Amino acid sequence: MEIVVNQMELRSWIEIDLDQIKQNYLIYKQKLQKDSEIMAVIKADAYGHGDAHIARWLSEQGCHLFAVSNIDEAVGLRNAGIKGEILILGYTSPKYAKTLSYLDLTQTIVSEVYAEELAQTGQKIKCQFAIDTGMNRIGLDGDNSYLCEQIIRKYSSCLDVEGLFTHLCVADTDDEECRTFTYGQIRKFKSVADRVADLKLPYIHCCNSAGGLYYLKDDADFEGIGNIVRLGIILYGLKPDNTNQLPKGIQPAMTWKSVVSMVKSVLPGETIGYGRTFKVKHEMKVATIATGYADGLNRRLSNNGFVVINGMRANIVGRICMDQTIVDVTNIPNVRMGTNVVLIGKCGEIDYTADDMAQDLGTIGYEVICSISKRVQRFYKTHGLLYAL
Numbered sequence: 001m002e003i004v005v006n007q008m009e010l011r012s013w014i015e016i017d018l019d020q021i022k023q024n025y026l027i028y029k030q031k032l033q034k035d036s037e038i039m040a041v042i043k044a045d046a047y048g049h050g051d052a053h054i055a056r057w058l059s060e061q062g063c064h065l066f067a068v069s070n071i072d073e074a075v076g077l078r079n080a081g082i083k084g085e086i087l088i089l090g091y092t093s094p095k096y097a098k099t100l101s102y103l104d105l106t107q108t109i110v111s112e113v114y115a116e117e118l119a120q121t122g123q124k125i126k127c128q129f130a131i132d133t134g135m136n137r138i139g140l141d142g143d144n145s146y147l148c149e150q151i152i153r154k155y156s157s158c159l160d161v162e163g164l165f166t167h168l169c170v171a172d173t174d175d176e177e178c179r180t181f182t183y184g185q186i187r188k189f190k191s192v193a194d195r196v197a198d199l200k201l202p203y204i205h206c207c208n209s210a211g212g213l214y215y216l217k218d219d220a221d222f223e224g225i226g227n228i229v230r231l232g233i234i235l236y237g238l239k240p241d242n243t244n245q246l247p248k249g250i251q252p253a254m255t256w257k258s259v260v261s262m263v264k265s266v267l268p269g270e271t272i273g274y275g276r277t278f279k280v281k282h283e284m285k286v287a288t289i290a291t292g293y294a295d296g297l298n299r300r301l302s303n304n305g306f307v308v309i310n311g312m313r314a315n316i317v318g319r320i321c322m323d324q325t326i327v328d329v330t331n332i333p334n335v336r337m338g339t340n341v342v343l344i345g346k347c348g349e350i351d352y353t354a355d356d357m358a359q360d361l362g363t364i365g366y367e368v369i370c371s372i373s374k375r376v377q378r379f380y381k382t383h384g385l386l387y388a389l
């Protein structure tokens with residue numbers, strides 16, 4: 001790998017620990033049955049981590065299966081020189097049939113109507129059929145496995161059908177109702193897969209991060225339900241659901257940092273920020289930091305969230321602005337212009353993860369990391385070296 005050391009752009013930036021991503025990948029892989037492979041889900045810019053870079057790094061670890069959400073992401077990866085399978089999980093207009101075929105991309109078939117339109121283009125496109133087993137999002141109706149079989153057979157002559165998959169919608173929840181539902185989804189999927197077993201499709205898969213963890217480990221009942229896990233969130237070290245326990249050693253790979261631009265004292269009677277929502281009661285010391293909601297710091301954390309400075313919590317006071325945020329540093333020593341701030345990650349004794357921030361916001365870690373905007377520069381760390389692209 002080529003390492004280019006740039007000067008850090010010290011405003012708002014992310015440090016991504018590639019060695020941690022490698023560790024997450026390897027630990028998870030070990031948990032799977034021996035013949036199962038990982039398809040790295042790197043949609044949405046690898047959940048904010050930088051898709052081309054993560055794909056390249058994972059390729060070096062032996063991963064050759066990737067999934068993205070749309071054709072733009074797929075083209076970006078090919079332009080960056082990424083080889084191997086790239087499965088587009090969502091809809092692509094049949095107008096792009098030639099691009100799909102030219103770049104050797106694999107398109108998900110979202111419905112029978114879609115299969116027909118793609119076939120009409122005359123291109124022999126690589127594709128995989130989505131089977132809907134209860135999520136009601138995309139796919140052929142898994143309740144009718146006979147019809148699924150007919151459709152798959154019909155199109156396997158004019159399209160290059162490479163696989164089948166379904167998506168589990170409650171695999172992250174470990175209660176009886178959800179388990180029963182998930183087993184039902186897997187059963188429906190398996191009955192479609194069994195009907196077309198003679199086609200010997202190379203890719204049969206139904207597990208996301210959560211599914212792979214709970215349903216693919218040495219479970220004899222489910223032998224043959226697939227040979228791939230589509231691994232997204234756990235690759236980045238976060239939990240599918242906050243109630244989940246991740247295998248030991250799997251940790252977040254991302255640290256979001258910023259800096260203090262100025263420090264000042266404010267007196268009782270003064271107010272802070274837009275809308276004057278924070279009223280100063282006692283003399284306090286506040287610091288302005290160079291990150292705001294346009295960087296992806298959710299504005300709902302106004303007067304509510306905190307950042308970490310010198311290993312201590314600094315509460316956000318007043319409304320988060322577009323590019324700046326004001327925090328209370330009254331009790332934190334040695335805060336001055338240029339002092340580093342951690343918005344997500346470890347700092348001293350405090351480890352505030354994207355999952356923790358998600359809890360504070362009433363959302364999921366996925367949304368927190370996908371919301372960190374493009375202007376927040378990504379830096380990569382491996383073997384103790386930090387570099388930019």
Ligand SMILES: *Cc1c(COP(=O)(O)O)cnc(C)c1O
Nearest residue numbers: 041089167208209230231232233
């Ligand atoms: C996003 C996505 C995944 C990855 O899900 P995680 O929960 O992040 O592992 C897998 N499969 C499909 C179809 C997806 O859309």
